[in-house]
Amino acid sequence: MEPKTINELAAMRESGRMLATVLQMIQNEVRAGMTPKDVSRMAACELERLGGQPSFKGFMGYQDIICISTNNEVQHGIPNEHIFNNGDIVNFDFGVTYQGMVTDSGISLCIGGIDHTDMDGKRLLKGTEQALYAGIDRVREGARVGDISAAVQAVLERYDLGIVRELVGHGVGHALHEDPEIPNYGRAGDGPVLRAGMTIAIEPITTLGSPRIFQAHDGWTLLTQDGSRSAQFEHTVLVTKDGYEILTQV
Numbered sequence: 001m002e003p004k005t006i007n008e009l010a011a012m013r014e015s016g017r018m019l020a021t022v023l024q025m026i027q028n029e030v031r032a033g034m035t036p037k038d039v040s041r042m043a044a045c046e047l048e049r050l051g052g053q054p055s056f057k058g059f060m061g062y063q064d065i066i067c068i069s070t071n072n073e074v075q076h077g078i079p080n081e082h083i084f085n086n087g088d089i090v091n092f093d094f095g096v097t098y099q100g101m102v103t104d105s106g107i108s109l110c111i112g113g114i115d116h117t118d119m120d121g122k123r124l125l126k127g128t129e130q131a132l133y134a135g136i137d138r139v140r141e142g143a144r145v146g147d148i149s150a151a152v153q154a155v156l157e158r159y160d161l162g163i164v165r166e167l168v169g170h171g172v173g174h175a176l177h178e179d180p181e182i183p184n185y186g187r188a189g190d191g192p193v194l195r196a197g198m199t200i201a202i203e204p205i206t207t208l209g210s211p212r213i214f215q216a217h218d219g220w221t222l223l224t225q226d227g228s229r230s231a232q233f234e235h236t237v238l239v240t241k242d243g244y245e246i247l248t249q250v
Contacts, residue, residue: 001171001179003197008101009238012173012199015098016236016247018052019105023094024250032086032111036068036079039092047096055095055102055176062220067093067106074213074222074230075167075205086112089121091232095176104172104201105248106234124208124231127159131184131204132233135169139237139244141196149186152204156184162211162228163204172236173199194239199247203234 004012022043030039043066047054054065062078069077069091070084077091084090093106108128114121135152148169156163169182180192184204194200209228216223224230238245 001173001198003195004173004199008173009197009199011099011101012103012236012238012247015052015096015101016103016105017250018047018050018098019094019096019103020248020250021050022046022096023092023105023107026092027107027109030084030090030109030111032084034084035081036070036077037081039068040064040066040079043094052096052098055097055104059176067091069093069221069230071229072224072227074164074207074224075232076220076222078218078220084111087115087118087121089124089229089231091230093232093234101174102172102176103236103248104176104234105236106203106232108231108233120208121229123159124161124206124229127156127161128204128206128231129233130159131155131206132202132235135202135204136235136237136244136246139194139200139239141194141239141241143194144189145180145182145191145194146186147188148202149183149191150188152202153185156204156206162207162209164207164211164213164230166213167203167205167222169200169202169234171199172201196239196241198239199236200239201234201236203232205232206230
């Protein structure tokens with residue numbers, strides 16, 4: 001991956017701001033009784049108001065603008081009319097294009113708030129989010145992809161979470177998926193070297209049980225084989241000389 005230009009980074013910052021605004025709106029507004037289709041429509045209206053375009057729509061034939069995956073759905077869930085219930089753990093994975101530049105981000109949350117008795121749900125959400133920021137903390141010019149991967153893996157193992165190995169982070173910017181791949185497991189010191197100006201998406205994807213997954217008949221939705229719940233957190237990050245800049249936040 002080549003470093004992005006000043007103008008490209010300006011477009012990515014705006015794209016990331018739009019994306020974060022939409023995810024924040026979803027986090028504030030989603031509740032029991034709504035459906036994934038309701039959230040998709042809401043996200044589409046807000047993104048249109050902001051002036052961005054959805055990156056996922058039409059990507060490899062994907063038919064919606066956002067991926068919404070509930071409980072044992074791991075990734076790539078197509079928004080449907082199934083009603084959210086309190087206690088559901090839901091992942092919202094979204095991409096935005098602005099002036100030709102793409103950002104990618106995701107959040108997981110518990111509908112209605114996590115119940116104090118759901119210790120596994122708390123562990124899933126807390127561990128996955130902490131792993132994301134542990135990986136981000138390793139980003140800087142001269143670091144290697146393995147430094148990120150090892151940091152993510154260490155946190156996930158500490159929380160005893162399954163690491164879905166088939167799904168990885170990636171470069172992003174001119175396209176939704178660019179090199180390099182950024183696995184959520186690995187060894188520090190291995191892999192490609194990061195250079196200032198590169199933009200990458202880091203995204204731990206986890207389960208409460210076995211990390212083995214399978215694809216549903218819709219050709220998109222991935223589910224856990226053992227029925228355990230899953231989570232994902234993701235940010236698009238700019239590599240800088242002395243660290244990083246998270247582009248998908250407000």
